[in-house]
Amino acid sequence: MLSSILKRKLTDNQVANIFINAIYETVDNGFKEVAQLINEDVVFVKSPGISENQNGEFALVVIVGNLSFLESTFDADQAVRVEKIIFEKLSKMYEMSALDFSKMIRDYQSFISRINHPSKNMVYGMSKALFVKYNLNEFQDEYFKRMQAPNPLFLKRMDEVISNFIWNWDAFFKKYRLNS
Numbered sequence: 001m002l003s004s005i006l007k008r009k010l011t012d013n014q015v016a017n018i019f020i021n022a023i024y025e026t027v028d029n030g031f032k033e034v035a036q037l038i039n040e041d042v043v044f045v046k047s048p049g050i051s052e053n054q055n056g057e058f059a060l061v062v063i064v065g066n067l068s069f070l071e072s073t074f075d076a077d078q079a080v081r082v083e084k085i086i087f088e089k090l091s092k093m094y095e096m097s098a099l100d101f102s103k104m105i106r107d108y109q110s111f112i113s114r115i116n117h118p119s120k121n122m123v124y125g126m127s128k129a130l131f132v133k134y135n136l137n138e139f140q141d142e143y144f145k146r147m148q149a150p151n152p153l154f155l156k157r158m159d160e161v162i163s164n165f166i167w168n169w170d171a172f173f174k175k176y177r178l179n180s
Helices: 002-006 012-040 056-073 076-093 098-116 122-133 142-147 152-165 169-175
Strands: 008-010 176-178
Touching: 008 012, 012 056, 012 076, 012 152, 012 176, 056 076, 056 098, 056 122, 056 152, 076 098, 098 122, 122 152, 169 176
Parallel strands: 008 176
Antiparallel strands: none
């Protein structure tokens, strides 16, 4: 009882700021290792040679994945409000209108959903999206290259990596509560 009283109340704007800052901090700090893991993965016959500076696609995949979890964590009205603020803030970072940024994110969501079909597992979809966005099929052995499908061993390892970039809403709600 006392712990819920001591939790700090946050506005939708504060939640959006925390969310964006945490996502970008983890992407900025973690992509170097992600690129290295991909480049050194044994399923590739040749290293993809992904540079630690090529984190743009990765950041978008992480944003889209985390937004899908945002939508399932909050009640519908609050999710819409927080997402709108996130889109407004991120659109400025990407130097786009909020409408164009929203369309880009929706396109990414559709893309992940399409390549992940029939699975509904977002982490798995994010791993597949990275595979496609970084053209990793070109670096696989002939069997998987001809199938145009990621090696399942690679996807399993990527799922473990990607899960580290998913926002922990349980930990967040232990520390904060939201203004209604």
